[in-house]
Amino acid sequence: MDPKTLADLRAADRAHLFHPSTHMRTHAAGESPNRIVVGGEGATIIDAEGNRLLDGFAGLYCVNIGYGRPEMAQAVARQMTELAYYHAYVGHGSAPAAELSARVMEWMPANMRRIYYGLSGSDANETQLKLIRYFWNIEGRPEKKKIIARHRAYHGSGIMTGSLTGLEVFHKPFDLPEAPILHVATPHFARHGLPGETERDYSKRLAAELDAFIKAEGPDTVAAFFAEPVMGTGGILPPPKGYFDEIVPVLRRHDVLFVADEVVTAFGRLGAPCGALYYGFEPDLITVAKGMTSAYLPLSGAVVSERVWATLERGSDALGPIGHGWTYSAHPTCAAAGLANLAILRDENLMERAAEAGRLLLSGLREAFDGLPGVFEVRGEGLLAAVEFGLDAKGTPFDPSRKVGPRIAAAMAEDGVIARALPHGDILAFAPPFVIAPEEIERLVSTARRAAERVLKEEGALAA
Numbered sequence: 237m238d239p240k241t242l243a244d245l246r247a248a249d250r251a252h253l254f255h256p257s258t259h260m261r262t263h264a265a266g267e268s269p270n271r272i273v274v275g276g277e278g279a280t281i282i283d284a285e286g287n288r289l290l291d292g293f294a295g296l297y298c299v300n301i302g303y304g305r306p307e308m309a310q311a312v313a314r315q316m317t318e319l320a321y322y323h324a325y326v327g328h329g330s331a332p333a334a335e336l337s338a339r340v341m342e343w344m345p346a347n348m349r350r351i352y353y354g355l356s357g358s359d360a361n362e363t364q365l366k367l368i369r370y371f372w373n374i375e376g377r378p379e380k381k382k383i384i385a386r387h388r389a390y391h392g393s394g395i396m397t398g399s400l401t402g403l404e405v406f407h408k409p410f411d412l413p414e415a416p417i418l419h420v421a422t423p424h425f426a427r428h429g430l431p432g433e434t435e436r437d438y439s440k441r442l443a444a445e446l447d448a449f450i451k452a453e454g455p456d457t458v459a460a461f462f463a464e465p466v467m468g469t470g471g472i473l474p475p476p477k478g479y480f481d482e483i484v485p486v487l488r489r490h491d492v493l494f495v496a497d498e499v500v501t502a503f504g505r506l507g508a509p510c511g512a513l514y515y516g517f518e519p520d521l522i523t524v525a526k527g528m529t530s531a532y533l534p535l536s537g538a539v540v541s542e543r544v545w546a547t548l549e550r551g552s553d554a555l556g557p558i559g560h561g562w563t564y565s566a567h568p569t570c571a572a573a574g575l576a577n578l579a580i581l582r583d584e585n586l587m588e589r590a591a592e593a594g595r596l597l598l599s600g601l602r603e604a605f606d607g608l609p610g611v612f613e614v615r616g617e618g619l620l621a622a623v624e625f626g627l628d629a630k631g632t633p634f635d636p637s638r639k640v641g642p643r644i645a646a647a648m649a650e651d652g653v654i655a656r657a658l659p660h661g662d663i664l665a666f667a668p669p670f671v672i673a674p675e676e677i678e679r680l681v682s683t684a685r686r687a688a689e690r691v692l693k694e695e696g697a698l699a700a
C-alpha cells in the first residue's frame with residue numbers, strides 16, 4: 237500500500253475506530269502500534285507495509301482452516317447471489333441453515349439435538365442464560381436461578397456474559413459480576429495442587445469443594461454451571477486429570493445444568509470434534525462459535541440437548557412461541573460459510589492435523605522452555621499451548637507493571653511472529669491455524685525462545 241493511503245487510513249482509524257481491548261488514549265494519540273492487516277494466506281497474515289507475520293494465534297483462535305481459502309469466498313458469493321438473507325422467525329428457514337444444523341450435530345455428543353444461532357460467543361452464552369431461566373421456570377422450579385462459573389473463566393464481555401467471565405479487568409470498571417452469578421476455584425494443578433497431592437486427588441478435592449459450595453448456596457437455588465473444557469483466555473489451562481469425571485456427577489446429584497462453553501474447543505481444536513467428546517461427558521447445553529466458520533463470517537450457536545429441548549417444547553405448549561429472537565439468527569450467508577468450513581475440515585482431515593501440530597508444538601515448547609529460569613510452566617492440550625512465566629518454581633508472578641508477557645509478545649512480533657499475551661499473569665499463548673506447517677511450528681518456538689530470553693535477561697531473571 238502506498239504510504240499516503242496508509243497514512244490516511246491510520247488517521248481515520250485513530251480518529252474514528254473504537255477498538256476492543258485497546259488503550260484508548262495512546263491509540264488515539266498515535267503512541268501505540270496500529271497494524272493494518274490487508275491479507276492472509278495459510279498461517280500467515282500480511283500487513284499494509286508488506287510485512288508477513290506468522291500467526292501463532294489464528295486471529296483470536298478462530299481462523300482454524302487458515303487464511304485465504306477461495307472455497308469460502310465462492311460459497312459465500314454463491315449464497316449471497318441466491319439469497320443473501322432471510323429471517324428465521326416463525327419457522328422460516330434457508331437451505332444452508334437447515335443443512336448446517338444437521339452437520340453441526342455430527343461434531344457434538346450424541347445427546348445434542350438442536351442449535352439456536354447467534355453471531356458471537358458472547359451472544360450465544362447470553363442465549364444459554366435465557367434458556368436456563370426458561371427451563372427452570374417451565375420445570376416449576378423458578379427459585380433455581382444461581383449460575384456458577386470459575387475464576388479466570390472467559391465466557392464473553394456483555395453484562396451477563398462478562399459476569400460469567402472470571403477476570404478482574406472485565407469486572408471492576410463495569411460493576412460486575414451481576415447477581416446471581418458466582419465463581420468457584422480455577423482448576424490449575426501446577427499452581428493450586430497441594431504437596432504430595434496427585435492430579436486425580438486434586439480433581440476429587442475440587443469436586444468436593446463444588447459439592448460443598450452448591451450445598452451452602454442451597455441446591456434448590458442453583459441453576460447451572462458453566463465451564464470451558466480447556467480454559468482459554470484465563471491462561472490456556474487444561475483440566476487436571478479426571479476433573480470432569482469428578483465434577484459432572486456432583487452437578488447431576490444436585491440437578492444443576494451443565495453448560496460446556498466450546499467457543500474455542502469445538503470443531504477440532506483439541507484434535508477431537510469437541511471438548512465434551514474429548515473428555516467424555518454429555519453436557520446439557522454447548523456453546524459454539526469461532527471454529528464453526530473459522531471466522532470467515534460471524535456465526536455462533538447455543539446447542540441444546542434432548543433433555544433441555546423436551547422442556548422447551550413444553551414451554552411453547554404452555555406459553556406460546558418463545559420470546560427470544562435476533563434479526564440475524566440462522567443467517568443464510570453465514571450458514572453457507574459454516575457449511576464450506578466444515579467441509580474443508582472434514583475433506584482435509586484438519587482435526588487430525590490439529591492433533592499432530594499440537595503434539596509438535598507442545599514438545600517443541602517443552603524442549604525450549606522447561607527448566608529455563610523465569611519459566612513457571614509449559615502446558616497445552618490439542619492445538620492450544622502456553623508458556624507461563626514467573627519468578628520461581630511456585631510461579632510467583634513478576635511485578636505486573638513490568639508487563640513481561642506483553643513485552644515478550646511484542647518482541648516476537650518484531651521478529652515476524654504472533655503469539656498472544658493473555659490478560660491474567662505473564663502467559664504467552666499459542667493457538668495457530670490447523671494448517672500450520674512443521675517448519676512454521678519450529679519458527680514459532682524458536683522466535684518465542686529468543687524473545688523470552690531477551691526480556692527475561694532485561695528483568696534479571698536470566699543471566700545476561
Ligand SMILES: Cc1ncc(COP(=O)(O)O)c(C=O)c1O
Binds near residue numbers: 355356468469
Ligand atoms: C470460551 C469463550 N467463550 C465465549 C467467548 C466470547 O466470544 P465472542 O468474542 O465472539 O463474543 C470467547 C471469546 O474468545 C471464548 O473464548
